[in-house]
Amino acid sequence: MMKFAISLAVTAATLLAAPAFAADSAPARFDPLQTFAPYSYPQPATAYRSASGKPGPLFWQNRADYTITATLDPATRLLSGSEVISYTNHSPDALDVLWLQLDQNRYRRDARGAFTSKFPTEFTDGYKIASVEVDDAHGRRQPVKWLVSDTRMQVQLPTALKGNGGSLRLHVAWSYTVPGEFGGRTDVNPSKNGEIFEIAQWYPRMAVYDDLRGWDTAPYLNSEFYLEYGDFDYAITVPWDMLVAGSGELVNPDEVLTKTERQRLEQARRSDATVMIRTPEEVTQPSSRPKQSGTLTWHFRMQNTRDVAFGASKAFVWDAARINLPEGKTALAMSVYPVESGGNAAWGRATEYLKASTEYFSKQWYPYPWPVAINEAGTAGGMEYPGITFDHKLAKGKNLHMVIAHEIGHSWFPMIVGSNERRDAWMDEGFNTFIDVYEDDAFNHGEYAPKRDSEYAPGGGNPADEIAAVLADPAAPAPLNGADMTPEKYRHPISYFKGAFGLVLLREQIIGPERFDPAFRRYIATWAYKHPSPSDFFRFMESDTGEDLGWFWRGWYEHNWQLDLAVQKVAYTGGDYRKGADVTVANLDRLVLPATLQVVYDDGSKQDIRVPVETWQQHRSYVIHVAGTRKLVSATIDPAHALPDANRGNNTLKVK
Structure with a gap:
């Protein structure tokens, strides 16, 4: 997460006047006809x-459902897999081609993104596409032509996919080498008890075809994502001693967890306090795994999501607690992290933070829709995917709470509300x-x-x-x-x-x-x-x-x-303070905002007057009558400093 600090000196103006109190002002740049001109929206209103x-x-949206099988070889860092994409074209258009996103090609030396932003810590060869096929009318696979262009792949269909509900099944076999960290996205990083793999943007993903641009094929440079929704069924095969934490719900716990771990997991589903599923002491004990050789396949499902990601390591400590959702519903908060990240000052409270933030967002804005929410500790440092966040393993206290709340907050934007992050x-x-x-x-x-x-x-x-x-x-x-x-x-x-x-x-x-x-x-x-x-x-x-x-x-x-509000003049009405005062306020720059004008009387009392934004539709300056029977000490626009005023030096006029 980036921080941004800029200091701005703020000085108050002290101005002397007689019955009428006035302040000098620079020539105004504000033009009401420009600021309040009819607004042209970036996208037009349509039947969609x-x-x-x-x-x-007539709104429509296409859909992509995925079935994925993948194998991770930690020794070579090779991730290989195959997927079946069931793609449904709800648009009114027949589609001659399909476009897929190949984000791992961002790590190639010749990637477009290598010339627009910082380089990866290491380069790879990107994806190796072994085959691309579609099912014919009889359900038989047939090879199709495909073309890779940077981080995109075009699939040329033998027969156009019909609109208004036409569907097909696309088969893709692929592999790539897991890269070092780039942009806090996906990587492999060391820990005391083994490497941690943070696997994201890992399978070829359907690009979005929408009513705004047709195929949205903006290449992956460094900005994030725009993806279709669908259901995911995916299986990850890893060595026996690794744990996998993945988006969605684990559907084969009997095959990949010990009896003790399954019992603890059920306890966590009923507990507001954090329950240890795999303790720090058990990390180095082979008995914490259901077998001591070969591989295990972890099977996950997630419904109505744009994406899935996972973390894998033999170094993971694992804990969990219940999330309480509106209408009596529940979900499960989980954290996985290396031993050295534990403790109540650090990741020992990670599940507490995750549970609290998910409950707050659910109550305040919209219920969390998935059965599990996961924190995974590594070096990505703060990256979000549906149902799982990658947060830095060295974060502690306030910073850890901040990054967990922010990253799981992305479940609402853009995982639930699917805006186009890339644009x-x-x-x-x-x-x-x-x-x-x-x-x-x-x-x-x-x-x-x-x-x-x-x-x-x-x-x-x-x-x-x-x-x-x-x-x-x-x-x-x-x-x-x-x-x-x-x-x-x-x-x-x-x-x-x-x-x-x-x-x-x-x-x-x-x-x-x-x-x-x-x-x-x-x-x-x-x-x-x-x-x-x-x-x-x-x-x-x-x-x-x-x-x-x-x-x-x-x-x-x-x-x-910019915004520049000013108090330019104070005059007692009819020259008599007992009749109140007339305060001249002005808008000197092109931005306008409603504001509060506060006057302070000689007995210390104050009066606030709301200045609506409509004040400036026909005026560059405006005289506001303030009722009162005492002498004024000052008049200030935006006394709480709630507005981004460029020059606070003209916000206050003191009356002597």
Whole structure:
């Protein structure tokens, strides 16, 4: 997880005036006609996606179900496998070709991504594709032509796949060498009692065919994923002494676990306290495995998911506890980690953190849908896949809680709400950072709160001031510019920080929790297991909350506009303070936000006046009458520093 720290000096203006108190101001860049111009959504409304932000009457989505068998040879680091993809074409189009993602080709020296971002720690030859076949009309396999282009593979079908429900079975046999770590994704890393394999992006995966672009074949450079939903049935064969922790539910525990481990697992399903399934002492004991030679095949199933991943090692300690979900449902939280990562200061509490965060997100936003959630310790350092997270084995305390909550939070974005991470990272990282900030406040009565001190503003700075510094950077891209076009320097500030802070502004300043929270829940439920676009989110939140927010989408997501509110003048009404005061406020830059104007009287009392965003639809400055019968000491716009104001020096006018 990346951190971003920028300091911003904030000074208060002290200004002397007579009956009318005025402040100098720089020429304003704000133009109401530009800021409030009719907003053009990035994607149009159609019969597939309605103007309300919901799936339209003709909405469709293709489906990919997988059956996978794979074998891991730790000695050679070779992972070899075969898969059957049952692909259903719900689109109205006949498909002459299929496209698959081959992410392991990112590790080749000639990969496109090698020329756009940092190099892997080591190169490999990528995938070796042994065969590609489809079933003919009689269910017999027949070879088909295929072409690899960087991290994609095109399969040329002998007969076009019919639309509106046509289906086929695609068979692919493949192998590759497990690479060293790259970008915190997948790797093999050492530990005291054996190597840890973190296996992700490991099988050829169907690309998405949707109503926005047809085949979405953006190559894998370094940005993340866009995948179809389906059911997975997969089996991993490893040496007898290795444990495998995989997405979904283990369906053959009798074959791969000892009787004692099975009993402990059942105990964990009923326990809110963490139960040890395989203790640190048992890691080096052959009796902790049901056999002492050969191999074992671990069989998993996961339904309605975009992907699966797994970890494998003979070094794993294993513990688990029950997750309590809404409506009396339960799931299982599990952690696997090396002995040296244990202890209550570190991974000994990992399952506690996982359980608490999953329960919080389920209650607050949408119930966790899968039977198991897993933390796996290695060197990936913070990477998410459906039902499993790869978190750093050296993380402890606050940092471990933070990374676990954030990575399992990705179960909601983008594992449940399947946005296109490869293009719109802010709908993935930003939305997830937004929800885990509040989880941090809730965990164990605020044990590690507030997260804003470490994620938004390292060192305890104000998050609004921190993001104001990002907005002031002329080189900083806007979120809608696209994930692969965002330089690494700005990946965290824009995708995570700005994406999250935009939702904080919507919830706490623009809409209010009483309208935002129910709308956001309905957005998640509406687009669960579907592929919303940025426009779908924009339209949904407008329609459901009853706010025209085009001005915010333009200023915050389409552009990197700055906010500069100012108090320019204070005058007692009719020259008599007993009749109140007239306060002139101004918007000097292109971003607008609703704000609070606070006046302080000479007896220490205060009065707050809400300044709605509509104030600026026709005005660059506006005079607000403030009722009162006492003399004023000061007038301040945004006294709580909740807004990302570029110049706090003109926010306060002191009256002497």
